[in-house]
Amino acid sequence: MTKNRNASTGGTGPTRMVGRRGFMGAVGVSLGTAALGAGIGAAAVHTDAAPSAADSSAAPTGGRFAFHGEHQQGVLTPPQAAAAFLALDVTAADRAELSELFQAVTSRARFLTAGGAPPSVGITAPPSDSGVVGPDISPDGLTVTLSVGASLFDDRYGLADRKPARLVTMPDFPNDALRRDMCDGDLLLQLRADHADTVIHAMRDITRATRGGMAVRWRTDGFISPPRPTGTPRNLMGFKDGTANPNIDDPAEMARLVWAATDGSEPAWTAGGSYHVVRLIRMLVEFWDRVSLREQENMIGRSRDVGAPLTGVNETDTPDYLNDPNGDAIPTGAHIRLANPRTPATDSSRLLRRGYNYNAGTDINGQLDMGLIFTTFNQDIKRQFAAVQQRLVDEALADYISPFGGGYYFALPGARDSNDWLGRTLMN
Amino acid sequence: MVVAVIVAVVIVAVSAVFVSRTFGSSREPSSPSAGAIAVVNGFDACGDGWSGPATGGAFDFAVSNSTIAGEAVYLEGADDRKVYAEAEGLGPSTVYHLRVTLGDGRYRFVCIPAGNDPIAGPVVTVRDSPAGLVPTPGIEVVTRADLLPAAHTYNEWVGSRIKELASDAQRLATAIVSGDRAVSQAAWLTAQQDYSRLGAAYGAFGDLADAIDGDPAAGSSALEDSDLHGLRKIEALLWSDLPIAEAAPVAARLITDIGSLTATLTKTPVNAIDLGLRSHEILEDAIQFTLTGADDAGSHTGLAVIAADIEATRAVLDPIRPLVTPRYAGLSDADAWLARTATLVASYKTGGTWRALDSLDRAQREALDADLERTVELLAPIAAVTDPRVADQ
Numbered sequence: 001m002t003k004n005r006n007a008s009t010g011g012t013g014p015t016r017m018v019g020r021r022g023f024m025g026a027v028g029v030s031l032g033t034a035a036l037g038a039g040i041g042a043a044a045v046h047t048d049a050a051p052s053a054a055d056s057s058a059a060p061t062g063g064r065f066a067f068h069g070e071h072q073q074g075v076l077t078p079p080q081a082a083a084a085f086l087a088l089d090v091t092a093a094d095r096a097e098l099s100e101l102f103q104a105v106t107s108r109a110r111f112l113t114a115g116g117a118p119p120s121v122g123i124t125a126p127p128s129d130s131g132v133v134g135p136d137i138s139p140d141g142l143t144v145t146l147s148v149g150a151s152l153f154d155d156r157y158g159l160a161d162r163k164p165a166r167l168v169t170m171p172d173f174p175n176d177a178l179r180r181d182m183c184d185g186d187l188l189l190q191l192r193a194d195h196a197d198t199v200i201h202a203m204r205d206i207t208r209a210t211r212g213g214m215a216v217r218w219r220t221d222g223f224i225s226p227p228r229p230t231g232t233p234r235n236l237m238g239f240k241d242g243t244a245n246p247n248i249d250d251p252a253e254m255a256r257l258v259w260a261a262t263d264g265s266e267p268a269w270t271a272g273g274s275y276h277v278v279r280l281i282r283m284l285v286e287f288w289d290r291v292s293l294r295e296q297e298n299m300i301g302r303s304r305d306v307g308a309p310l311t312g313v314n315e316t317d318t319p320d321y322l323n324d325p326n327g328d329a330i331p332t333g334a335h336i337r338l339a340n341p342r343t344p345a346t347d348s349s350r351l352l353r354r355g356y357n358y359n360a361g362t363d364i365n366g367q368l369d370m371g372l373i374f375t376t377f378n379q380d381i382k383r384q385f386a387a388v389q390q391r392l393v394d395e396a397l398a399d400y401i402s403p404f405g406g407g408y409y410f411a412l413p414g415a416r417d418s419n420d421w422l423g424r425t426l427m428n
Numbered sequence: 429m430v431v432a433v434i435v436a437v438v439i440v441a442v443s444a445v446f447v448s449r450t451f452g453s454s455r456e457p458s459s460p461s462a463g464a465i466a467v468v469n470g471f472d473a474c475g476d477g478w479s480g481p482a483t484g485g486a487f488d489f490a491v492s493n494s495t496i497a498g499e500a501v502y503l504e505g506a507d508d509r510k511v512y513a514e515a516e517g518l519g520p521s522t523v524y525h526l527r528v529t530l531g532d533g534r535y536r537f538v539c540i541p542a543g544n545d546p547i548a549g550p551v552v553t554v555r556d557s558p559a560g561l562v563p564t565p566g567i568e569v570v571t572r573a574d575l576l577p578a579a580h581t582y583n584e585w586v587g588s589r590i591k592e593l594a595s596d597a598q599r600l601a602t603a604i605v606s607g608d609r610a611v612s613q614a615a616w617l618t619a620q621q622d623y624s625r626l627g628a629a630y631g632a633f634g635d636l637a638d639a640i641d642g643d644p645a646a647g648s649s650a651l652e653d654s655d656l657h658g659l660r661k662i663e664a665l666l667w668s669d670l671p672i673a674e675a676a677p678v679a680a681r682l683i684t685d686i687g688s689l690t691a692t693l694t695k696t697p698v699n700a701i702d703l704g705l706r707s708h709e710i711l712e713d714a715i716q717f718t719l720t721g722a723d724d725a726g727s728h729t730g731l732a733v734i735a736a737d738i739e740a741t742r743a744v745l746d747p748i749r750p751l752v753t754p755r756y757a758g759l760s761d762a763d764a765w766l767a768r769t770a771t772l773v774a775s776y777k778t779g780g781t782w783r784a785l786d787s788l789d790r791a792q793r794e795a796l797d798a799d800l801e802r803t804v805e806l807l808a809p810i811a812a813v814t815d816p817r818v819a820d821q
């Protein structure tokens with residue numbers, strides 16, 4: 001073979017993953033830069049805040065979320081209808097390539113969340129864009145959120161001493177049936193938008209622009225149902241799910257419950273980030289559908305039709321455990337009572353939920369494989385998610401669900417401006 | 429009559445929507461039809477509807493064909509002859525949108541009605557491009573004539589490799605007759621790699637390609653499929669519990685089929701257009717059929733085949749390299765990633781033994797997948813830039 005090679009052009013070039021052209025090639029990267037222009041930060045955008053209470057039903061459509069800021073999108077921002085969760089393992093050869101990977105994701109996210117016309121490459125290359133959302137890209141409420149897993153801080157990239165203080169590999173909890181091929185990952189990419197095609201478009205764009213730098217480890221697509229008929233959307237057990245969330249309009253509460261601690265217990269680079277917990281929980285829906293309504297409601301602690309706590313009238317009523325000490329109305333083993341006992345001692349374990357339904361075909365017995373992509377943001381996984389999980393061990397509901405995947409991640413701080421990139425404070 | 433009607437319709441459209449869109453804000457999605465510039469292309473007038481001077485930025489040309497047959501329309505630089513947009517095979521009653529971002533310069537449409545010489549349209553000056561504009565890149569087209577020397581070089585190379593394949597197939601047959609399974613297995617891998625290195629030539633082999641390296645019928649394995657012969661059948665037999673002698677007639681048939689290759693190639697050599705396409709398709713096939721284990725008939729030598737596929741890719745690239753280098757700035761990256769992938773694949777060979785793909789741990793497998801996928805991504809533009817086109821003169 002060698003004798004046929006042109007010696008002057010043999011494969012002896014640099015093995016740097018990204019040369020002058022960058023991951024996306026000159027065209028893609030320059031477009032990302034050109035698309036920045038002036039005023040993205042100032043453009044009309046949704047704010048990070050949204051109506052409180054049942055905020056998950058209040059997601060606007062057709063909107064655009066600010067990409068730049070102290071925090072990433074997709075944390076406090078109200079959930080959109082469609083989502084994809086991709087856990088990725090980094091295949092970058094070294095630390096420099098890892099930085100380039102972060103920059104490439106940032107560049108594509110910046111463009112995709114702003115929208116615009118993809119660059120025309122003329123006759124010089126295949127189209128720069130998949131065309132899935134048409135010739136001009138609408139932001140369509142897209143948010144791109146990048147998080148890092150504990151495995152990124154092993155010996156490959158010299159980041160061991162940079163690990164967020166509370167980041168560990170997700171353990172097996174007592175009722176779990178975790179398949180490790182559906183768990184963990186160096187990175188988690190959370191893509192959410194008003195429509196599934198925009199999510200898929202972003203997924204194809206970002207994976208294309210980062211080939212060589214990372215490999216998909218597992219992937220799950222999610223959706224949120226419309227309010228039926230009102231209030232918080234229902235999960236696939238038929239119950240409204242996510243009613244009692246912390247108030248995202250209260251910065252002090254968010255500073256206590258969501259954003260990384262600033263008391264010196266975390267590395268400084270984490271400021272503005274959040275612990276991102278994803279749990280893939282199958283619901284055994286055939287079994288569930290054979291359970292009487294009263295038993296279902298006692299397991300959850302809410303009425304199925306209205307979503308009201310069994311001590312109340314309306315969905316938004318606060319469960320009254322004080323006047324129900326023996327669990328006559330809401331059994332002491334009910335899901336909502338265990339998860340959030342609403343006592344001063346458990347107040348700091350509240351967490352921000354941003355869950356999605358998943359629907360993934362059938363299992364080997366022909367049973368429907370569907371359930372919940374339980375997603376939360378936490379300041380302290382042990383104090384919040386793990387503590388809640390501990391209280392839920394052996395709850396009655398555990399017979400009807402089976403957690404099989406997910407992981408613990410840390411959502412990076414936001415990119416501050418058009419020169420910044422996700423992961424900069426970690427890498428520099 | 430037909431022509432006249434079409435022209436009339438289009439002229440109305442021209443006067444109605446003669447708007448030159450600018451790229452003032454690249455974040456603003458441009459609406460393709462509202463701002464489109466209707467441009468008529470034919471014998472009497474080429475590029476009719478676009479006149480200058482125009483302001484640099486994003487253009488949307490709604491090009492139509494006023495001839496009564498097919499036509500190719502290019503938008504080219506009037507000075508550098510680089511093509512920035514094309515509409516090939518434009519039908520007589522078709523409107524096709526060319527979206528292109530033009531920086532300062534002199535441009536013109538070129539019309540090539542089917543079977544006719546090119547007709548150049550009037551030169552239009554583009555100026556006053558906004559700062560930071562990222563124009564559509566242009567290249568000089570590659571013609572079929574440009575590709576002929578490369579195809580000739582490649583065909584000569586294929587001819588020499590077929591001789592080597594033939595002698596290695598003979599060695600395989602001899603080993604099988606001798607009854608030594610280990611030697612036969614090694615000889616089989618040598619022959620399989622020989623064949624894989626001819627990765628751009630399969631199309632020219634016609635039915636012989638299936639005879640030599642066909643896969644089993646759907647729902648059947650290479651061992652079970654009684655109609656299958658060729659390298660995969662031999663592989664299945666050599667790695668089975670069946671007596672090695674059962675592979676002897678298949679090997680004899682293989683020698684015959686390979687013997688026919690030279691004659692076939694003389695009649696129908698590798699097509700020039702295949703070189704550019706195969707520069708990424710060989711590894712696309714490797715990802716689809718080898719990396720997945722789909723074409724493994726028992727030897728678990730997928731990594732050896734991928735190593736040969738990388739060599740096959742380089743063998744295609746080398747003759748077209750003089751055409752690609754001035755047209756594709758990413759070629760050096762593609763070379764670097766080919767080398768990176770080749771090194772990784774070679775690291776799984778110890779002596780004459782290759783690791784089985786399914787013995788790689790997750791991190792090893794992810795690295796291999798990632799390297800190959802990045803490589804094909806970088807190779808893909810080579811097919812675009814070497815797609816043969818009609819030059820304007």
